[in-house]
Amino acid sequence: MLKKLKKSLLAAAKSESGRGRKDLASADDGLLRMQQEIEQSRRKLLSYISEAKDVTFIRSPGNIGDHLIHAGIRQLLRSIQYKEIPFKRRRLLERSHGHTALISGSGGWCGPFHRVMPQLLEIVERRYERVIVLPSSVDISVPVVRKTLEHTKALFFAREMESYRQLKELGVRAEIAHDCAFYFDFRPYRRPGRGRLLAYRTDAESVSREMPPKNRDISRWCDSLDEWLWTIARHEEIETDRAHVMIAGAMLGKRVLYRASSYHKVPEIARYALRHLPVRPLEG
Secondary structure: HHHHHHHHHHHHOOOOOOEEEOOOOHHHHHHHHHHHHHHHHHHHHHHOOOOOOOOOEEEEEHHHHHHHHHHHHHHHHHOOEEEEEEEEOOOHHOOOOOEEEEEOOOOOEEEEHHOHHHHHHHHHHHHEEEEEEEEEEOOOOOOOHHHHHHHHOOOEOOHHHHHHHHHHHHOOOOOOOOOOHHHHOOOOHHHOOOOOOEOOOOOOOOOOOOOOOOOOHEEEEEEEEHHHHHHHOOOOEEEOOOOHHHHHHHOOOOOOEEEOOOHHHHHHHHHHHHHOOOEEEEHH
């Protein structure tokens, strides 16, 4: 995997000239260092999954950024036989049962979008012997989130240190690993780009009082994950408050400038997982 990534990145670097070549080569070096950490994280997750008698992946709802998580989970599980059940198939979920259930990672344990995940966890824990929540962010100041986590027996993976700290504070059985978007193969989308993409969120999680001109909330605007990725790939620089636009931009070798949304996930993921790459906070 690392050899293939290195070859892909070197080929991309050769296609650039001048400052663009130097910038991309620097990003390539960071990506290679980061890939080693991603592989360690992948092995850690699989060590809890690979010996399961049977595996069911419970897919949570969400926007295109969540689709990237789901795609990364499928690639993480490529050597494992598993079933996949979407949460929206509620009757199918409530009839399902088995040994190990994997609940997709998300920010659905925080802020304005916390109603589904606590309910989902309670259903799944009744139906499966063992439950693993894949790398997520949590906010235990949300009462229903705190109550659910205080009673869960699931193994809960955080995707950044603040959520890991909060889980440990409650006594949850917790581990930490990279967001599952990092297990997606970004190589086919890696190409030089031009200009800056402004991709600020326009939903209840936004804290922006006013959207900048030419803003495109691509996680709501794009019709598919493929379109979303190519939109990012065509640009040289990304400015966003969306976690997965930030992640995808960084993994595609772009310079990324980020702002926080209504809770800690964006800056915390940047600090934990993207420190080797040209990802920086916007001041002010």
